[in-house]
Amino acid sequence: MRNNIVHIGAGELTYEIRAIVEIAETLGKLGIKTNMENIGDPIAKGEKIPKWMKQIVADLAMTDCSYGYCATKGILETRQFLADITNKRGKVQITAEDIIFFNGLGDAIQKVYGLLKREARVIGPSPTYSTHSSGEAAHAGQAPVSYRLDPDNNWYPDLDDLRLSIKYNPAISGLLIINPDNPTGAVYPERVLMEMITIAREYDLFIICDEIYHNIIYNGESTKPLSDLVGDVPTIAMKGISKEVPWPGSRCGWIEVYNRDKDPLFDRYIQSIIDSKMVEVCSTTLPQKAIPPILSHPKYPQYLKERTSRYEKFSNIAYDILKTVDGIKVNRTNGAFYMSIAFEPSALQAKQFLPIEIPQVKEMIEDLVAQPGTSHDKRFVYYLLASTGICVVPLTSFSTAEQGFRITLLERDEQEFTKIFEIIAASIKAYLNS
C-alpha cells in the first residue's frame, strides 16, 4: 500500500461470540453434536412468534407503503408512539424529534461512539457487551476505559472504582450503563443508578444507557429506566425490539435523547449524529410500522410475561445447579437472558483439561490452546466445547480480566436445559481437578 490504510482502532474490533462459532462448526463437521449457548438470539434457540404478531407483520407486508424509504429519523407516528410511552412516566419529557431510529442498536452504537471527538472517552462496564467496548475503543484508537462490575456483589458496578477512574482520567466525557446487563444478567437497583447519575453530574459527563433488556426483568427485581431518574443530565437511552419482541432480524433500534437543550456541546454532538444519518435514507420501514400495533396489542403483556416467567424459572434451575460447585462465583440472573460465571482467582491453570473422545478433535483443541496468549478461560471453553459439545463464550472476551464464561438461558426445553447445566457443573469439577 502507498500509505498505511488501516484505522488506528482496527485492532479493537474483535467479536469472540462469533469467533467461537467457527470452531463449533468445525467440530460439528467432525461429528460432535453441539449445543450453541453462546449467542443472544431467542429465535435461533426456537422462540415461537405468536400468530397475532405474525398477522400484524403479514398485513403490513400487503401494503405498498411498507416497501418505501421512510424519514431519516424514522417513521413519525412510531417515534410519537415511543415518545408518549416515555412521557407517560411523568419525568423527562421528549418529542418525536428526540427519537432517532438506526439499523439495530449495533448501528446506533457505532454511530454514537464514531461521532465523538477522538480524544473524548466513554467509560463502560467490565465485563461488557463487546459491541460497546470495541466501538468505543475503535473510535479512540486505544484500549477501552472501564469500571469494574463486581462478581462478589451481584455483578453490581464497583462505584469507588468508577469514581476514581473518572477522577484521574480527564478525557472521560461519558458514562455507559447497561441495565439489565449483558453479559452478567444483573439488574441495577434504583440506588445504584442514582449514585452513577450523581457521579456523571459531578464530573459533567453525558450518559449512555443501553436499555434493550428493560422489559425482561424477573425474580422480583425492579429497576427504573433512566428517563425516570436522570433529572437534567444529558443522556442517550438506547432501546430496541431485537430481544423483547423478539425480532433481531428487523434491525430496528432507536435512541432517545434526554436534556439535549441543557448543554450546547451535547446539543451539537447530537446534531452531528442526526446529520450523519441524513446521508443515508432510513431503511427499516416495515418493522417500524409494526412497533405500535405489536407493543400496544392486548395480548403483548401476557406474551412478555410468559417469556420472562420462563427465564425466571430457568435462571433458578441454573443457579441451583451451579451454586454448589467449588471454584466459581455464581450470581443468579435477574434480567435479560445471560449468566456470567467467574472462576475464583487462581482456580484455572494452563495444565487443566477435559477428556476428548475423537482423536482429530483432541489434536485440534490441543493446537488451539497451545497458541500463545490463549487465556485460561478460553482454554476451559475450548475443552468444554470439544468434550461435551456445549458452546459458551469466555468471559475475557467481554473486555475484562475476570476469567470465566457467559452462557445464555435461551434453551426452551427444561429437561435439555437442566442436562446442559448438570454437564457444565460436572465438567467444571472435572476440569479444576484434572
Ligand SMILES: Cc1ncc(COP(=O)(O)O)c(C=O)c1O
Ligand atoms: C446490551 C445490548 N445492546 C445492544 C445489542 C444489539 O442489539 P441490536 O440487535 O438492536 O443490534 C445487544 C445484543 O445482544 C445487547 O446485548
